[in-house]
Amino acid sequence: MKRRFSLLCICLLSIQMLFATQPNDGDKKRDSFRGKKPKYVFYFIGDGFGLSQSNATEAYMAAVNDSEGIQKLAMNTFPIQGLYTTYAQNQFITGSAAAGTALSTGNKTSIGTIGMDASKQKPFKTIAEKARDKGYRVGIVSSVSLNHATPASFYAHQPSRGRYYDISVDMGKSQFNFFGGGGIMHPEGDGKSNKKNKAANIGMAGNKKIKGKKENSLKLAEKQGYTIVNTNEAFHAIKSGDDKIIAINETLAGGQSLPNGIDQKEGDLSLGDYTQKAIEVLENKKGFFLMVEGGKIDWACHANDAVTAINEVIQFDQAIQKAIAFYHEHPKETLIVVCGDHETGGLTLGFSGSHYKSNFKLLENQKNSNGVFNAELKKLKKQDASFDAVLQAVRKNYGFDGEEKSTKLSEYELAQLKQAYNESFDKGEQIANKDQYYQLYGAIDPITITASHILAQKAGIGWTTFSHTATPIPVRAMGPGSTLFNGYFDNTDLPKNIEMLMKL
Structure with missing residues (x-):
């Protein structure tokens, strides 16, 4: 039995060495x-x-x-x-x-x-x-x-x-x-x-x-x-x-x-x-x-x-x-x-909330990158701006609440932005769990990332990670x-x- 097991090991090792020395498809x-x-x-x-x-x-x-x-x-x-x-x-x-x-x-x-x-x-x-x-x-x-x-x-x-x-x-x-x-x-x-x-x-x-x-x-x-x-x-x-x-x-x-x-x-x-x-x-x-x-x-x-x-x-x-x-x-x-x-x-290229629909033309409404908008938010923070003032800036940069119905912010989306405002401006109750915070906002300002996600989702785009x-x-x-x-x-x-x- 030991001899048969040893032979089996030798065979397996030989096969492994054979494949190890064979050129791959690229070679x-x-x-x-x-x-x-x-x-x-x-x-x-x-x-x-x-x-x-x-x-x-x-x-x-x-x-x-x-x-x-x-x-x-x-x-x-x-x-x-x-x-x-x-x-x-x-x-x-x-x-x-x-x-x-x-x-x-x-x-x-x-x-x-x-x-x-x-x-x-x-x-x-x-x-x-x-x-x-x-x-x-x-x-x-x-x-x-x-x-x-x-x-x-x-x-x-x-x-x-x-x-x-x-x-x-x-x-x-x-x-x-x-x-x-x-x-x-x-x-x-x-x-x-x-x-x-x-x-x-x-x-x-x-x-x-x-x-x-x-x-x-x-x-x-x-x-x-x-x-x-x-x-x-x-x-x-x-x-x-x-x-x-x-x-x-x-x-x-x-x-x-x-x-x-x-x-x-x-x-x-x-x-x-x-x-x-x-x-x-x-x-x-x-x-x-x-x-x-x-x-x-x-x-x-x-x-x-x-x-x-x-x-x-x-x-x-x-x-x-x-x-x-x-x-x-x-x-x-x-x-x-x-x-x-x-x-x-x-x-x-798909989001649960938009089902099988896509609206990529909506993306044309965004005026500047998240980085440029972050800089604008910093100025608003120095002024301790109200949520309404910040929301106005969000609407302007991401094209929300325009004439088209597809640009309208829902109550749920407004609530997301309000929570993001509270996190960003240190207002109200904060998320204590660091992992939960990162999963929501990554390393980006909460308002910026939330607005960006909302626009992407309206267009029919999803993100799974930062x-x-x-x-x-x-x-x-x-x-x-x-x-x-x-x-x-x-x-x-x-x-x-x-x-x-x-x-x-």
Whole structure:
């Protein structure tokens, strides 16, 4: 009996070892690929960007143009569409650092880790660094700070995404040819301002004063040969052939980010503008690698702000259209890959109160993002404004109680707003249970989040969380090598595909 049991164990172990040494489907596809390889590679990452965010945007665009169904985003016209899993090494629901590292290096890591293994000891070389070392020009563009988790994952190697200063120093050391978009978080040292601070990671917390300031990381970048550009005039003066540019937007919103699309004013630069400028700087005979992050999709979804999220997806798609225009000039040499690091918010296209009905056109009534409305609420708090005064501000920003019946606030919705007012302005009985408070309001002002939820629900949209989810993410691709992105695989396969195609 013991002998038979031992033989069984040996057989099982042999089978396990056999499967462990077999290449996965992604490896097989890469090994068998014989197609033409690209010279120019665009890698678009929508932070927090899942299938629901994409489809909600298409439904919204159709609704505001008085059409039925959807109006397709440019990215959703790509011939290749696939799906992939996003889990981290130590957690099923990933974070932006672990997901960014998977998408930049082809390796799983632990939550919060940038460009290193899960033990936070071994650095992983990124596809951007490999492209640089092979003579490709390299660019990084983001709508959030350039040392935020996703862009950082392409040039930095740090045990924590919260080490903003050290990450920004790594940026200058990278010798990449172009950085553009947001600013730098904590360029003179981190202090203690971001430890376990969820709001800081989504641009809703300011920098605290720090002791023992270090040398400004942008000054260090200048010593590495970079030119810092931070005005619209200087941005427009950047031309083909310029090198080692860090272009920071003249107008920055919370978290050193570009203003949300819904809040942008005439003359403000967009993610598409930075993408186009990166193309002008990077284009050369050898080729280039350009990563563009639509980072504020994630921030809007953390805030359960459907309207702002949709506008950020539109901005992201407009940036992708710049790459498509380049593709049409170089169709045999250009690969465009569009993906997301994870989904945020648990966005659902349906709500129990609206049953099978949707009214996406209602979303057009919102005037500003939750972040801008929060700033208005702060002014009202200083005045100790009455509920009626606050309600008037809510009506104005979210378009409630207009001429259309669908905009009318019900008694139940008014009661929700009154409770939120009591919480926000510290009036009346408060929710003592912290978990219950978070489930209702997250890290956002109670009035803002309640108003945003009510508008979304009237449109037929629901939210399940203020955090990330583990739903598989779609990838779209076009150009030489794009067939590798067809199917169902893991996030680590995306950079492996790109690395093989670019011969890195």
